[in-house]
Each structure stands twice: as structure tokens, then as C-alpha cells.
Amino acid sequence: MGIIRTKDLVYEYVRRDEEGNVEGFTTAVDKVDLDVQPGEFIAILGHNGSGKSTLAKHINAILNPTEGSVWVDGMDTSEEEHIWDIRQRAGMVFQNPDNQIIGQVVEEDVGFGPENMGVTTKEIWERVEESLKAVGMYEYRRHSPNKLSGGQKQRVSIAGVLAMHPKCIVLDEPTAMLDPKGRREVIRAVRALNEVEGITVVLITHYMEETIHADRVFVMDSGKIAMEGTPRQIFSQVERLQELRLDVPQVTLLAHELRRKGVGLPEGILTVEELADALAGSR
Amino acid sequence: MLRDITLGQYYQTESVIHRLDPRVKLGGTLGYIISLFFFRNFLGYGVAAVFLATVIGLSHVPFRFIVKGMKAIVFLLLITVTFNLFLTPGTEVVSVWRLTITVEGLRTAVTMAIRLTMLIIGSSLMTLTTTPNNLTDGMESMMKPLKALRVPVHEVAMIMSIALRFIPILLEETDKIMKAQIARGADFETGNIVRRARALVPLLVPLFISAFRRANDLAMAMEARCYRGGEGRTKMKPLVYQRRDRLGQICILAYLAISITAGRLRL
Numbered sequence: 001m002g003i004i005r006t007k008d009l010v011y012e013y014v015r016r017d018e019e020g021n022v023e024g025f026t027t028a029v030d031k032v033d034l035d036v037q038p039g040e041f042i043a044i045l046g047h048n049g050s051g052k053s054t055l056a057k058h059i060n061a062i063l064n065p066t067e068g069s070v071w072v073d074g075m076d077t078s079e080e081e082h083i084w085d086i087r088q089r090a091g092m093v094f095q096n097p098d099n100q101i102i103g104q105v106v107e108e109d110v111g112f113g114p115e116n117m118g119v120t121t122k123e124i125w126e127r128v129e130e131s132l133k134a135v136g137m138y139e140y141r142r143h144s145p146n147k148l149s150g151g152q153k154q155r156v157s158i159a160g161v162l163a164m165h166p167k168c169i170v171l172d173e174p175t176a177m178l179d180p181k182g183r184r185e186v187i188r189a190v191r192a193l194n195e196v197e198g199i200t201v202v203l204i205t206h207y208m209e210e211t212i213h214a215d216r217v218f219v220m221d222s223g224k225i226a227m228e229g230t231p232r233q234i235f236s237q238v239e240r241l242q243e244l245r246l247d248v249p250q251v252t253l254l255a256h257e258l259r260r261k262g263v264g265l266p267e268g269i270l271t272v273e274e275l276a277d278a279l280a281g282s283r
Numbered sequence: 284m285l286r287d288i289t290l291g292q293y294y295q296t297e298s299v300i301h302r303l304d305p306r307v308k309l310g311g312t313l314g315y316i317i318s319l320f321f322f323r324n325f326l327g328y329g330v331a332a333v334f335l336a337t338v339i340g341l342s343h344v345p346f347r348f349i350v351k352g353m354k355a356i357v358f359l360l361l362i363t364v365t366f367n368l369f370l371t372p373g374t375e376v377v378s379v380w381r382l383t384i385t386v387e388g389l390r391t392a393v394t395m396a397i398r399l400t401m402l403i404i405g406s407s408l409m410t411l412t413t414t415p416n417n418l419t420d421g422m423e424s425m426m427k428p429l430k431a432l433r434v435p436v437h438e439v440a441m442i443m444s445i446a447l448r449f450i451p452i453l454l455e456e457t458d459k460i461m462k463a464q465i466a467r468g469a470d471f472e473t474g475n476i477v478r479r480a481r482a483l484v485p486l487l488v489p490l491f492i493s494a495f496r497r498a499n500d501l502a503m504a505m506e507a508r509c510y511r512g513g514e515g516r517t518k519m520k521p522l523v524y525q526r527r528d529r530l531g532q533i534c535i536l537a538y539l540a541i542s543i544t545a546g547r548l549r550l
Contacts, residue, residue, distance in 0.1 A: 092507040100504035111519035116509040124519045
């Protein structure tokens with residue numbers, strides 16, 4: 001069994017009108033089966049309202065399934081006694097960097113998780129140092145989070161999760177509120193965690209270009225998993241992706257259009273370099 | 284314009300006073316304030332002034348910075364002095380129209396002015412030399428005995444430190460909303476008080492909504508990081524009494540003994 005597993009996961013919430021009367025039920029996640037192996041880098045893609053964030057919140061036991069089950073490291077998230085172990089093992093980074101930083105100094109924020117877990121003072125300092133170094137924010141340890149850029153704040157949030165020594169990190173659209181530079185910083189930090197520290201990563205996003213380094217990509221649509229495969233497999237189905245209202249990266253789109261016009265290119269081109277090489281080789 | 288407000292007024296520099304344990308500073312300030320109300324003569328205030336001047340000197344906070352903070356209370360000070368000056372009955376000194384100044388009134392007014400000024404300088408010195416975080420830590424630790432009375436000490440301290448963290452964020456947001464509304468023709472600067480207060484309503488509504496949303500997000504983020512109240516929690520920066528803190532305590536006790544004895548002498 002993998003580190004994260006869901007089986008027939010269904011999550012419904014009640015829709016209410018302005019007086020609070022029940023209008024009906026919305027199924028945000030609909031029979032999702034997921035099996036993530038330790039050390040994997042998983043990306044979950046989907047447009048707004050596809051249920052990807054709802055799915056993510058199940059992994060951290062913030063939400064409990066309406067039907068089906070979720071296991072994290074072999075523990076069932078619906079069992080109350082495991083809840084803190086699960087939250088320690090599967091850390092979570094949220095979308096808005098301002099709304100998840102608790103400390104008034106960077107190092108204090110990173111120490112917040114270990115403090116909650118009851119780690120000794122000496123070890124908290126060691127963990128804070130190593131986590132901040134891992135995301136490249138060590139020289140900012142005494143700064144106020146308010147003075148940092150969005151990308152830096154998000155890296156501090158990642159360090160805050162890292163200091164809890166999780167086996168897995170779930171990032172719920174960590175780049176949605178950042179500028180392109182901040183997005184690159186965050187994605188680079190996430191990749192480093194996965195490659196260097198061997199931490200399992202579940203990256204939730206609606207930017208396709210952030211998923212090209214993932215081991216597997218899942219595309220969600222109306223609560224269901226619509227596509228699954230390696231980035232290359234996913235990216236080669238341009239029409240299907242557009243049907244699912246995803247913005248296909250320009251390079252992939254260009255290569256796709258060229259191929260349709262008869263240029264001898266392979267499907268699923270992911271980067272500019274790759275396209276350049278392919279074009280040079282096809283001549 | 285709103286960003287100019289500095290709350291908590293911490294003055295960043297290196298000094299013995301800055302490094303002192305917040306509990307010593309809190310206790311010291313409290314003792315100092317109480318001592319001001321014990322004096323019966325001006326000698327007591329003299330001793331207190333010397334003590335205050337020494338602490339200011341040690342703190343490396345420039346005096347004009349402290350005075351700047353006094354501006355806000357000049358008005359309050361003036362009212363207090365005026366009322367005491369004219370409304371105290373006793374031996375008459377001068378009398379103009381229906382206003383009479385008495386010897387007793389003069390004395391109370393001067394005492395009041397000195398007392399208030401010293402009180403405010405003393406307490407602002409504490410906030411100037413202690414980071415808000417340190418202050419909440421100190422309060423949490425000092426209020427610990429109240430836990431027996433079921434006062435949620437840890438929670439109160441946590442609420443205070445989160446509020447302090449969000450003040451700049453919410454100020455920035457207010458600024459943003461204000462600018463957005465000014466751009467659409469809102470007017471916050473003209474008209475009488477009622478009009479200006481009314482103009483603030485469309486500012487406060489979005490601000491409140493956003494504050495609630497932020498609170499909700501933050502609560503989720505805290506729980507995701509295993510926050511479950513003060514139980515079983517360890518500290519990254521625990522407060523530990525050092526030699527200088529004990530020395531500070533002794534200095535404060537010495538000050539209290541000297542000033543109160545001096546201040547209660549019948550001269």
C-alpha cells in the first residue's frame with residue numbers, strides 16, 4: 001500500500017439558500033481512487049471547481065470523506081486518534097501565503113509546527129535551521145514575514161511544514177497568488193524537496209507547466225479523475241486538455257499545431273529546449 | 284497614509300534593557316507605576332526621574348523618539364491640568380471672572396502633570412524596548428497562576444500575538460480598499476464628522492469580510508500544523524532567567540524601597 005491511498009472517495013457538501021434551507025447536495029469529489037508511492041512527485045491538475053482542493057484537504061484530515069476511505073501511511077483519516085499523526089506525516093501548504101504564516105519572525109513561524117508537536121527546544125532550533133536552509137531562506141530567518149515577497153513567504157510556509165519532518169507534502173495551489181518569478185522559486189524548492197530529501201509531493205495546480213517534472217499527473221474534472229499518466233502522456237492529448245478547460249503551455253500548443261500542419265514532431269513536447277532540439281533534428 | 288501607524292512601537296537597537304527578560308520589565312513597569320502614586324512630596328518624583336533617566340540612558344532609545352510618542356497625550360494632559368487647576372477648592376491665589384486658582388489646585392495640577400508624564404514615558408519605554416512577541420510571552424508566563432482559575436492564558440496570549448501579526452496586513456488591505464473606492468469617487472476627507480463616519484461604512488464591510496476569511500484560513504493552516512492549544516506544547520524560545528535579569532530585579536526593588544521611603548518623608 002502506498003503512502004497516500006484513497007478508495008472510492010466521495011465528498012458531498014450541502015448547498016443552502018440565503019435563509020439556510022437545504023437546496024441540494026453538490027458532489028465535489030466523486031469516487032476517486034488514488035495510490036501514491038513513497039518518494040513520488042504527483043501533480044493534480046484541474047480548472048476551478050474541479051474538486052482538486054477538496055481532494056487535497058482529505059489527505060491532511062481537514063475534511064472527512066462522505067463515502068469511501070483515505071489512508072495516509074496506513075492510517076485511516078476518519079479515525080480520530082490518528083488525526084495528529086496524519087497531520088504531522090502529511091504536511092499541507094495553502095494558497096494564500098499571508099493567511100498561513102503565524103509567527104511574526106520567519107524562524108518563529110517555522111518553529112510553530114515542532115512546538116505544537118512537543119519537540120524539545122534544542123531540536124526545534126536544529127529543525128528550523130535545516131528546513132530554512134532546504135528552501136534557501138536561512139538568511140531571512142530574522143526578518144518579518146510581512147516584508148517578504150510572495151514567493152519567499154510561500155517558501156517559508158514550505159519550511160514550516162518541513163520542520164515537522166513529514167513524509168509527504170501536499171501543496172494546494174501554492175503558486176496561484178504569485179508572480180512568475182515567485183512561482184519559479186516555489187516550484188524549484190518543491191522539486192528540490194522531492195529529489196534531495198525524497199519527500200513525497202502532491203502538487204495541486206492549474207498551471208500545466210508546473211507539472212512537467214512530476215512522475216505522474218492526474219487531471220480532475222467535476223470531481224472525477226479524467227486523465228492519468230506521465231506528463232508526456234497527458235500533454236500529448238492537447239484537444240482533450242482543452243476540452244477540460246486547461247491552458248496548454250504555449251510550447252506544447254505550438255508543437256501540436258506544427259505537427260498538425262505536417263512538421264515531423266513527436267507529441268507531448270514539454271519545454272522550449274525540447275522543441276528546438278526536435279525541430280533541429282526533423283530537418 | 285495608514286501605513287505610517289506603528290503599533291506596539293518597538294525601537295530596534297541593542298541594549299541591556301532590550302535584552303532583559305520581559306517578565307522583569309513588565310513587573311518593573313508595574314512597580315514603577317504604582318510607586319508614582321505613593322509619593323507625598325516632590326523628592327519622590329525626583330528619585331523616580333533619576334531612575335527613569337538612567338533606564339532611558341541604558342536603553343539607547345533616543346529621547347526625542349520617546350517625546351514624539353508623548354504628542355498623542357498632550358491634549359489629555361492639558362485637560363487634566365486645567366480641571367485640577369480651576370476646580371480644586373482651597374486658599375485663593377488669583378481669581379479672574381468665575382475662575383479661581385488655589386494653592387491646592389496649583390499643587391495638584393503640577394503633581395498630576397508630572398505623574399502622568401512619567402507614567403507614560405515609563406510604560407512606553409517598556410513597549411519601545413520589548414518586541415510584541417516577547418511581551419506576549421512574558422504576559423503568558425506571568426499569568427500562568429490564573430490557569431488554576433480556568434483563565435485560558437495560552438489562548439489569550441496566542442490571540443494577542445496573532446492580532447499583532449495581522450495588524451500590518453489589515454492596514455495594507457484597508458489602504459487598498461480605500462484607494463479602490465477613492466478611484467471610484469468615494470470621499471473620505473471632506474464633510475463633517477457624521478458624513479466622514481458614514482463614508483467609512485463601505486470601507487469596513489469588505490474589510491470585515493476579508494478579516495473573517497483570513498481568520499478561517501489561518502485556523503485551518505494552524506490545525507494542519509498540529510496546533511491543538513497549549514497542552515503538550517514546547518517553546519522554541521523559552522523564557523529563562525539569567526544573571527542580568529536577577530540583577531535587574533534587584534535594581535527595581537532597590538528603586539522601589541528608596542523612592543517610596545523618600546517620597547513619604549514629611550518635609
